[in-house]
Structure formats: structure tokens, C-alpha cells
Amino acid sequence: MGKMRNIGLFALVAVLILLTGVLQSWNSALLILNMGLVSAMMAIGVNLQWGFAGLFNVGVMGFVALGGLATVLVSMPPVHAAWRAGGLGILAALALGAGTIALAIVLVRRMRPGWLRTLVLIAVLIAGFIAYRAVFDPAVAAVERINPAGTGYLGGLGLPILLAWPVGGLLAAGVAWVIGKIALGLRSDYLAIATLGIAEIIIAVMKNEDWLARGVKNVIGLPRPVPYEITLQRDPAFVERAAALGLDPVTGSTLYVKASYSVLLVIVLLILLWLAQMALKSPWGRMMRAIRDNETAAEAMGKNVTGRHLQIFILGSVVCGIAGAIMTTLDGQLVPTTYQPLRYTFLIWVMVIVGGSGNNFGAVLGGMLVWFLWVQVEPMGALLMQGITAGLADGSALKEHLLDSTAHMRLLTMGIVLLVVLRFSPRGLIPEK
Amino acid sequence: MSGSAYQDDRGNKDRSITKAGSPGSATGARRKGTAVPAPGGPFLIGENMTGGYGKGPNILENCTIAVDEGEIAVIVGPNGAGKSTAMKAVFGMLDLREGSVRLDGEDITSLSPQDRVAKGMGFVPQTSNIFTSLTVEENLEMGAFIRRDDFRDTMEQIYDLFPILREKRRQAAGELSGGQRQQVAVGRALMTKPKVLMLDEPTAGVSPIVMDELFDRIIEVARTGIPILMVEQNARQALEIADKGYVLVQGANAYSGSGKELLADPEVRKSFLGG
């Protein structure tokens, strides 16, 4: 019964995407499918944290953005001139900064509390900051002077972009470890505000540190794991095959590229889903749920609750980081200004809640379904508005205003979807067993 | 995972988004009902009460507790005997499956705790019985919240009864000592000028000296003419001041009688008063 229903729900998503292909275009359908798959991965990440451990991460955007950053750091060619000009300086400055913080932590741990400790601490931090800026600023200026219009940054490692996917996860893991260590280690838990803050900081760093990934000048032309359309179009064999399917070379090549991505994404999603399911069913997963359902009892049995929470917070963030790297790979460019909390944090939450907190399949379904709505609400809204405003005279201010406003209908719709599901099906479409 | 999805917070304890502690539970038994005239009988009686929390098993089995005007009635018994539960049942904080509660010639079984307060019940819970962040005086004012008349006289009377409260009336109640807090709690309940005062273990967690003082105060309150129904852990001392005593065992009346009778009863002495 439940199983049939779930299969039905997934079939519904498939039909919706197929309908898009038939009614709009297969390119749009594949685009929705691909981003839906990525969204499903993000939802799995958030579901690990919220569904299995009750951790409230409202900084998903930050971890997704870190994944994006990883693609640049791994796959773009290194800018040798920039490295020669200031690469070492920047590395040295970062090491200095990290050293200062490490020294401060040691001081806090080793020295007895008191005014002397405070004084020494402040002195170390100020001296460290001045030294850091003294090394950092000229190095950054030197790097950013090298061909600012084209590069102006250190570049990446020039490795295959597929490597960036796990690296994105690693970056996210590192940041999640620091955040979790601080926010979960406090006497009470402050994860929500900590993640909200760190996400904004990550975005601020990506926008401002031009030496790192060109900031708001964006990095375009990221390498691809799949062939370029233009290469395909020049390949006579491909053109022939496309023609056999009744497609012109341009359409054929774009479809081929998107479909290749789809295959890659389905593989990654299935791996993640399998891992998440295995984790859930393992003794470790059972313990996570035991802690979630009765933390006091788990603590009394000697379980290290904070430690477990830290683990699952890192794991969930890793999944978001990987998904972020994949998403940037799909886009082929890193544009820091596109990272918006409504889209990359709160929309993922809608996906998890709508899909069903605590259920990995629910997260996947929620990710695909909500993403479909997010994309399609706009054309549907436009259609609706045209219907509503049909009676109004062309060129009337109200009519134009209403037609313009369809672009914002999707936010409204997402809110309504979330509230309706919470109200009438609070466990989500595929509830936790 | 049991219960409503809305009660499932997945163990989240994030203090940056949610306030600690559970939302009010006293509303659990918010029934809309009216009082029915039922003349005769003692001033306050919970008669043949049977019931438990929610859909759980019965904690009370055919339990009867009563107090008459000018009396102190005390409920004693071993741990887990259902003493506090009996008190809460009288106050309407759990649903009775059988039995009734009558106050001053009215059947109030279907009234909510809030409505019972309006009918003249004053209740002092065992824990969290004061507003810690409010001053002593504000605590008393909140006690009188349902009164729309001038309650300054009542407040003066309470200050006369508990002089220490007058002294500390501008201080936050949470900063007071345990015994003083209990006085605030009793004073708060007295602000409605209740017809009956119900105290749930008023001496829990205070030192023996403070306990003696609290008992003295309670006798003083009783002398002002308010009947008192009280649950007590310190059975011997409580029975000494009691006009009427109830010994509960497993939610049912085991012994009852005047305080002196119970203190003299060898069975009671042996089982509950340590010889």
C-alpha cells in the first residue's frame, strides 16, 4: 500500500518531467531533471542532519557554495605568473593567521583565567592580525594585478573537474567541523544561528577575495566531464546518429550533453542514496535515531551525543558540498552573487519537509518535485496572470504590474506548499517508517 | 515517534531558535463545562475519583478527598501513591473517568483548572510555582489577575501574614531563598481570596527549620478561615496540624480520620510513620 503510493509519487515526478519534454522542450525537461537530481542530493544532506539527528542547519547555502569553490580550485588551470607574484605570500599569510588562532587557543587552554590571560590573548591576536595583514595585503595586490580582466587570481590545480566533487565535500567537511565544534560544543546548542552566519561569511569571502576565485568577476568556462556541444556538432558520426533520430545537430548535441550529465548525476545520487540508507540501517544509524528520540537515555548509556551530532553534521554538509560542486559543474561557471539563502538554504528545507523528514527517499522525491515546481511555477503563474488580466486594457499600469509580478510567484508558492504539507501531511509525502 | 508529528522535535535542542522547556501543560485538561448546583456534603470534596493522565492507566482508584470549612486536610502516603495526582484531580488537571468534584454546593467536575480558580480554588503547585523574573509584588498582582476590583487590601493582608515579602517586594522572586519562594507562592494563590487553598508539598526541598516556619504560616492562613487541602511528604508533622488526614496507597484511600487518630493508629504508624 505504502510502497505503491511511493512508487506512484515518483512516477508522478517522471510524468511531470516527461510532460515538460513534450509540451515545452526536451532541453528544458533535461535541465529540470538534472537540477532536480542535484537538489535531491542536497535534500539528502539536509535530511541526514535534520531527519536523523534533529540538527537545524540553515547554512546549506554556504556548504553548496564551498562545493562551487572547489570546482574552481581543482579544475581551472593555475595562473603561474600570479603564483610567482604572490602565491607564497598568500600561503604564508594564511599560515600566519591560522598560527595566530592556534596560539590563541593554546593560550586559552594553558594559561590560568585572569586579566593576564586576557591581556596576552589580546596582544597575540592584535600582533597576529597586523602581521597577517602586512604579509597578506601586498601579496593579494600582486596577484590581483596579473591580468585582472582575464585572471587576477591564483587559478586552480588544473585537474579533472570530476575530482572537484569529492574535494567540494572535503571543503564542506572542514568548515562543518569547525562550526560544529564551536556551535555544538557550547553549553547549549546554537547551530542554527552559527550556520546562518557562516553561510553569509562564506559567500562574503567568495565575493571579496578576488585572488581566490575572482570574486564578483566570476570564473567562467569551467572544464567539463562531458564533451562540448561544438565538438559533437563537428563529429560527422554524431551528426549522422542525430539525424537518424530526426534531430538537427544543434539540438542533438545539447540533448546529448544534458543526458550525459543526467547519467552521471543518477549514478552519484544512487551512490549517495545507497550510502545514506546503509548508514541509516547500520548500528551507527540506529544509535543516531536512538539519540534523536531520547537523548537523555542515550547519554545515560554513555553515548557521546555531541560527538555523534558532530559526525552527522559533517556528513550532511559533505553531501551538500558534493552537490554544490556538481551544480557548479553543470553551470560551467562560478557566480558568487547567485548564492541566495532563499534558493539554496530555505528551498532545500522545503524539499526535505515536503518529501518527508527522516526518509531518504522522501528527500529525493521532495528535491525533484519541489524543484520542478520552482521552475514551472513561473510559466504557470504567467499563464494564470494572463488569464486574470485578460479583461484589463493593454498597457494599463495594473496589468503590467501584475504580469511583472509573476516572477515572484514562485516564492509565494513555495511558502504555500510548505505550509499546506506541514498542516495536512506533517510527516511529508513519504513519511519516516 | 509516537503521538502527533507536531510533537516530534527530533531531539532538537537548538537554543538559538527555540526556547527551553515545554509549552504549558496545564491546558491539557481545558474543558468547556459549567458548574451544576449540588447542595449538601463537605465544602470541597473529590468523591470516588478514578482516572489517570491522558489515555494512560488509572492512577486513582475510587479515591475520596474532602475538606470542610475551617479545616486543614492532609494527604499523606508512600512515594508514588498518587497523592499529588489526587490533588491535581481535585483541581481538574487530569480527566476523571469516574467520580465528581464538588465545591461549595456546586458540582465542578467539568470545569477547567482556570475556571476552578475563578470559582474560588487557590492552588500552589509543587514546582515552578512562582514567576521568577517578576518582583514579589508583581507575583502577587498576577495572582490577582482575575480580580477586577481593588486588591490592595488583600495584598496588605498577605504582607501582614508574610512580613518578609513586604520587605522584599521590589526584588525578583527568583532571587529569594527556598522558604521565601514558597511564601510568595502561597501569597500568590491567596490573592484571589480563595474559598479553599490547595498546597502540593509546600515543604519539598526546604530545610527543617524553614519547614517548621512554613507549617506555622500555614496554620496562620488556616486561622483566617480558609480551608486548606495539602499534600505532604513529611507525614508526621503534617498530621500533627491536620484536622483530617488521608493516607493513600496505590491511588486508593487506605486510612482516613482526624490527624490525631491517624497518628495514634498503630497500623499507620508502622507502615508510614516509621514506628
Added chain:
Amino acid sequence: MDFLNAIVALSNFVLVPAIAYGSQLALGALGVTLIYGILRFSNFAHGDTMAFGTMATILFTWWFQSLGISFGPLPTALLALPLGILGCMAIVLLTDRAVYRFYREQKAKPVILVIVSMGVMFIMNGLVRVIIGPDDQNFADGNRFVITARDFKQMTGLDEGLAIKTTQGITVVVAIIAVGLLFWFLNRTRTGKSMRAYSDNEDLALLSGINPERVVMITWLIVAALATVAGVLYGLDKTFKPFVYFQLLLPIFASAIVGGLGSPVGAIAGGFIIAFSEVTITYAWKKVLTYLLPEAWQPDGLVQLMSTDYKFAVSFVILLIVLLFKPTGLFKGKSV
């Protein structure tokens, strides 16, 4: 003389803007802290509630302007403010009836309400963008300055000018009035005390005959008023843009948490702490230092500790430092 100049420069670029910004944050944080104290959750829709109230005020301002009504040297928006507050109260009460009340009846856990508030946030955000659009709206009119830099220089003969914008003056005055009214209400009136009592101990408040629905309704009304005032003051001082208001959520939450969630005094203190640290750390100190230091020591660079884009980072670090040393915030003892 140099010392005076330094003080004036400091006031002009740091103190005055920080006081104005701090007042705006404090008003915003008060709303968050009240909801937290009474309804037990952090309202993610608060930034968008501010945006909605501000939008309502802007619409009324435009209407007044079209009628030719103005407020002399003061912005017309001040006249429209009460109407904007009413508009915001209406939407907030409607939301409570249509959305939140159901979960109260279900005795939903607070974290569920947090998720619910996310939904409300989406809806309000969308609503504001649909009605007024996502773009900047500048709605300040009247005199721009209480005192201009040039007047100040002429008056005092100093090299440095001190400019105080009308909006900054209004911000401080209105904030003081609003906070004064709020504290009078909470500490002196029967209803206000019952709100504090409810926030302190829900069960006991119920036993005392305090009606929770009434407390909740009054809380929403106050929060709507505070949010609208905060939003309008911020919009007058800077500019109105829906997305910016959404982003204010972080410094506002940070203020409320630094002060100790649930504590109104804490919210105000937190607002100013966050505002002052943001402004001082992102300010280029070169000018002030040039006046103060002997010639040989004068800095070459801007002496800006961090670029202004990192102001969120500042709120965040302050928050972490406070939480590391005082895990419940600065003023936890005195909750709502």
C-alpha cells in the same frame, strides 16, 4: 584642535551612523525576542514582516504625497507610519489566525513553529515582491539634514564637519519613544505584566487566569508595530529593498542572541553592540588617526580592519565570543 577634529570625524563616520543603525537593529531584535519569549520560537519571517510593514508605509506615503500632504521638514513617511503599522498588524494577525494558531492548539513543539515561520517567510517575501517589486524604493522626503557638514564647519571653525541626517535624528527619537512605550507597557501595565508572567511560567500564568490567546495576540500586535517602525527607520536611513530586509535577519538574530533571547534589555544592548562593532571594524580609521598621531606615525593605508562586505562576519564573531563566555547571552536573568 586636532583632537577635536578627530572626535568630530569619529562622530561623523562612526558614532552617529552606529547609533542610528544600532537603534534599528535594537527595534528589530526586540520583535524577535518578544516572539521568542512568548511563542517560544525564533521567527524567520521577522525580516519579511519588517519589509511588509515598511511596504505598507511606503504605499501610504505615496498616497499622501499624491494628495499633496506633507510633514514639513520631516519625511511624509512618519505620517504614514501609523497606517503602515495597522497594515502590518492586520497581516500578522491574519497569519496568526490562519497559520500559527493551529499549531498552538496542537501543542506543536517550538522547532515545528520555526519551520512554519520559514513558510510564512516565503509567503511574505513573495507578497512584498509581488506588490511593490524587488527593487530599491527611496521614500525619504523633507529636509535631508538636521545639520550639514558645511554648517557645522562654519559654526565651529573646525576642519572636520559633522553631518546629521534628518533620518538619523528621527531614528534615534522614534526608537527612544518606542522603547520607552514598550518598557512602560511591560513593566507598568497589567497586560504587560501578564505578558512577562506568561513568558516566565506558562502553566502558572494559566492558573492565574491569564488568557494565552490574548497574550499571543497582543504580542503579535506589538511585534508588528516594532517591526514596522524598525523597517521604516532603516528604509528612511538607507533604502528599502525586500532582499536587504531579509538579510537583516542575521544581524537582528545576532543582536537578540548576544543580549540573551527573551530579554528586551538584552535585545537593545545586543543591537548596539552589533552595530558598533560592525561600523568600527569596517571603518577606515586613517582620517581619525591622522589627526591623533604624530606625523611620523601616520598610517599609509586606510587602516580599515575589514572590508565592509564582511560586516556579517563581524556580527557573527561577536556572537561567538559572547556565547563562548556567556552561553545564555548577556542579559538572560531578566527575560520578557
